[in-house]
Amino acid sequence: MSAVVFAHHAMTPAERLRDAGWIAFVALVLGIPLIGLTTVDAGGRLEVATRFGLLAVFVAVAFAGRLVLRYGLDHARARRLRRVQAGTEADDGRALAQRVVTVLGWFALGAAVALPLVFSGNRYVVDTATTVLIYVMLGWGLNVVVGLAGLLDLGYVAFYAVGAYSYALLSTQYGWGFWQALPVSGALAASFGILLGYPILRLRGDYLAIVTLGFGEIIRIILVNWTEFSNGPNGISSIPRPSFFGLEFSRRPAAGEQSFAAFFGLDYSPMQRLIFLYYVILVLALATHVFVSRLRRLPVGRAWEALREDEIACRAMGMNTTNIKLSAFAIGAMLGGFAGVFFAARQGFISPESFVFTESAIVLAIVVLGGMGSQMGVVLAATLLVLIPEFGRNFAEYRMLLFGAAMVLIMVWKPGGLLSHREPTLRLGAAAKATEGGR
Amino acid sequence: MAYALQQLINGLTLGAMYGLIAIGYTMVYGIIGMINFAHGDIFMVSAFIAVTCFTLLAAADVSSIPLALMFVLVVSMFFTSAYGWAVERVAYRPLRGSTRLAPLISAIGMSIFLQNTVQLTQGARVKPIPPVIEGGIELWQTPDFTVQIGWSQLLIIVTTVVLMVAFTWMITHTAFGRQQRSCEQDRTMAALLGVNVDRTISLTFMLGAALAAVAGVMVTVYYGVVDFFIGFLAGIKAFTAAVLGGIGSLPGAMLGGLLIGLIESFWAAYLWAEYKDVATFGILCLVLMLRPSGLLGRPEVEKV
Numbered sequence: 001m002s003a004v005v006f007a008h009h010a011m012t013p014a015e016r017l018r019d020a021g022w023i024a025f026v027a028l029v030l031g032i033p034l035i036g037l038t039t040v041d042a043g044g045r046l047e048v049a050t051r052f053g054l055l056a057v058f059v060a061v062a063f064a065g066r067l068v069l070r071y072g073l074d075h076a077r078a079r080r081l082r083r084v085q086a087g088t089e090a091d092d093g094r095a096l097a098q099r100v101v102t103v104l105g106w107f108a109l110g111a112a113v114a115l116p117l118v119f120s121g122n123r124y125v126v127d128t129a130t131t132v133l134i135y136v137m138l139g140w141g142l143n144v145v146v147g148l149a150g151l152l153d154l155g156y157v158a159f160y161a162v163g164a165y166s167y168a169l170l171s172t173q174y175g176w177g178f179w180q181a182l183p184v185s186g187a188l189a190a191s192f193g194i195l196l197g198y199p200i201l202r203l204r205g206d207y208l209a210i211v212t213l214g215f216g217e218i219i220r221i222i223l224v225n226w227t228e229f230s231n232g233p234n235g236i237s238s239i240p241r242p243s244f245f246g247l248e249f250s251r252r253p254a255a256g257e258q259s260f261a262a263f264f265g266l267d268y269s270p271m272q273r274l275i276f277l278y279y280v281i282l283v284l285a286l287a288t289h290v291f292v293s294r295l296r297r298l299p300v301g302r303a304w305e306a307l308r309e310d311e312i313a314c315r316a317m318g319m320n321t322t323n324i325k326l327s328a329f330a331i332g333a334m335l336g337g338f339a340g341v342f343f344a345a346r347q348g349f350i351s352p353e354s355f356v357f358t359e360s361a362i363v364l365a366i367v368v369l370g371g372m373g374s375q376m377g378v379v380l381a382a383t384l385l386v387l388i389p390e391f392g393r394n395f396a397e398y399r400m401l402l403f404g405a406a407m408v409l410i411m412v413w414k415p416g417g418l419l420s421h422r423e424p425t426l427r428l429g430a431a432a433k434a435t436e437g438g439r
Numbered sequence: 440m441a442y443a444l445q446q447l448i449n450g451l452t453l454g455a456m457y458g459l460i461a462i463g464y465t466m467v468y469g470i471i472g473m474i475n476f477a478h479g480d481i482f483m484v485s486a487f488i489a490v491t492c493f494t495l496l497a498a499a500d501v502s503s504i505p506l507a508l509m510f511v512l513v514v515s516m517f518f519t520s521a522y523g524w525a526v527e528r529v530a531y532r533p534l535r536g537s538t539r540l541a542p543l544i545s546a547i548g549m550s551i552f553l554q555n556t557v558q559l560t561q562g563a564r565v566k567p568i569p570p571v572i573e574g575g576i577e578l579w580q581t582p583d584f585t586v587q588i589g590w591s592q593l594l595i596i597v598t599t600v601v602l603m604v605a606f607t608w609m610i611t612h613t614a615f616g617r618q619q620r621s622c623e624q625d626r627t628m629a630a631l632l633g634v635n636v637d638r639t640i641s642l643t644f645m646l647g648a649a650l651a652a653v654a655g656v657m658v659t660v661y662y663g664v665v666d667f668f669i670g671f672l673a674g675i676k677a678f679t680a681a682v683l684g685g686i687g688s689l690p691g692a693m694l695g696g697l698l699i700g701l702i703e704s705f706w707a708a709y710l711w712a713e714y715k716d717v718a719t720f721g722i723l724c725l726v727l728m729l730r731p732s733g734l735l736g737r738p739e740v741e742k743v
Contacts, residue, residue: 046490400551
């Protein structure tokens with residue numbers, strides 16, 4: 001792989017200023033209608049308020065930011081150019097990076113197992129960590145569809161909703177337990193995946209994305225409007241929590257049941273349940289990881305990756321692309337369903353509010369930002385996307401703004417994702433080396 | 440019968456607005472082959488600009504309605520096309536020629552960003568403006584129902600027709616139109632023949648945004664309320680319209696928009712109003728399954 005670097009003459013200071021001035025002008029034009037002017041409610045009718053001070057700050061920031069950015073980019077390019085000319089561009093840093101990622105993975109696993117023991121008194125940390133793990137699990141599920149099979153699914157949240165609602169209904173209407181409902185809900189989500197997938201999988205990438213988005217919205221609209229079935233926008237509450245082999249996590253267990261604390265002779269603490277829930281999702285997520293990694297080594301997993309790289313070639317080789325796509329869709333849906341069951345059990349309350357398009361976008365962002373197909377990338381991206389807004393709680397209203405900006409910036413900076421490696425899982429050994437060398 | 444006629448008028452009005460937004464999707468898809476996910480939010484930004492303008496004009500005591508409308512249209516189109524330009528420059532141009540998914544993700548990010556920018560700078564509450572155009576013509580009076588076409592509805596339909604004619608002329612007869620179509624066919628070849636591809640793509644985004652701005656002003660006039668979330672649904676419906684008509688085809692976008700508008704208003708009137716969005720999505724799925732090239736589109740040939 002050789003890098004192409006274009007050599008430019010260095011910009012003169014005057015050029016830099018002109019460039020930044022142009023950006024400042026654009027910022028001014030963009031800023032006038034939204035920042036400079038706003039309408040405020042003045043006793044039943046709107047009035048225009050001006051914020052020219054803020055606008056001036058915005059334009060100044062754009063000007064300075066452009067100067068710094070331009071300078072930084074030029075600097076980076078010059079360095080890269082020098083490196084390429086000296087011929088020292090490291091090409092085999094990849095194996096090393098791969099090894100580092102593996103080591104980090106084991107380290108992260110250790111940290112994940114130890115976390116609730118270290119922070120056993122801190123509800124906030126355990127709660128946040130559980131949220132991270134839910135997103136990791138969703139990300140790994142979607143990774144099968146998007147990362148491995150290359151099918152863009154914008155309605156993943158539909159399967160999450162199917163899982164959550166089937167557990168909620170099974171448990172509140174029919175008294176099913178968490179562990180009984182888990183496989184059934186997963187199977188339901190998977191069959192929804194097949195049901196949706198069968199007619200639409202002939203579509204090309206972008207169309208598929210829009211149809212899945214539509215499907216996600218349809219599910220949500222039905223959940224909102226079909227009140228007899230889903231209790232509409234009010235949602236379903238008092239969903240039972242999972243128990244530890246029949247031991248409940250409550251201060252006073254129901255008649256004939258025993259509580260976890262009493263059985264082990266511990267003092268009752270609400271943290272026990274939270275920590276238990278954390279371990280449940282950790283186990284579920286790890287099971288997902290092992291499952292997906294094993295699948296990747298099976299013919300079906302290889303077929304997914306082949307399909308992602310070139311569908312026409314796959315068909316020419318006599319592969320049944322519909323079945324391969326369906327299996328990816330169904331397995332992704334099933335994993336999403338599992339995550340949904342856990343979500344319902346953890347919250348104890350679900351409503352259609354939790355299954356909006358933004359949620360799908362967040363999960364997709366996790367997969368793509370992490371680097372499609374990379375399992376560790378998903379963990380990294382999920383952690384980042386959950387934690388960054390948590391650290392920024394003080395400006396909670398900027399949360400989604402930062403989120404959107406981060407999606408754009410990371411894509412522009414690294415279109416392949418943070419930890420991207422789209423290497424084939426199979427290599428042809430020496431033969432491949434030879435062709436690569438000859439290129 | 441009278442009721443149906445009224446629904447027809449409402450549906451045409453709605454469809455004209457969807458059609459205007461759909462053109463932006465179709466042109467962008469035609470030239471760079473991506474769904475501009477942020478287009479619905481560009482439309483939303485334009486509606487907010489229109490609200491600000493109308494409020495300013497009301498404060499300045501401008502009483503001439505045609506003058507006020509012209510002013511709002513021009514201002515809104517100018518600023519909105521600036522937004523269209525900036526979105527392309529920041530979020531899509533650096534990703535041209537990378538993987539298929541990258542620009543789509545960046546577009547979704549852009550859409551979230553725009554929505555939240557507007558929410559933060561303009562407030563999350565619904566913005567109502569006093570009705571700009573009132574009254575209409577009574578077309579047909581039956582004992583229990585009066586069919587009426589509002590002046591605002593007439594304005595929307597007429598403006599859309601005029602714009603469509605002007606736009607079609609521009610694409611078929613001007614130098615820019617030729618460049619635009621050549622870029623759609625083959626960007627590399629167009630560049631070799633001296634077409635400034637970057638400029639053409641930027642202009643395409645600006646034009647799409649300007650048409651969305653017209654739709655934004657119309658929505659503000661027609662409904663009188665605007666909030667930061669209107670872009671999402673309007674965007675999806677307009678995209679459905681573009682797909683229904685055949686993506687890449689301008690008359691198709693308009694036809695698709697009208698059909699979606701009609702279907703939506705008839706569905707809401709005669710079937711279940713609360714499931715009208717399901718109808719749109721259902722149509723989208725059906726069209727894509729049965730006739731992926733749309734009504735007026737050319738079937739796409741896959742070359743190996």
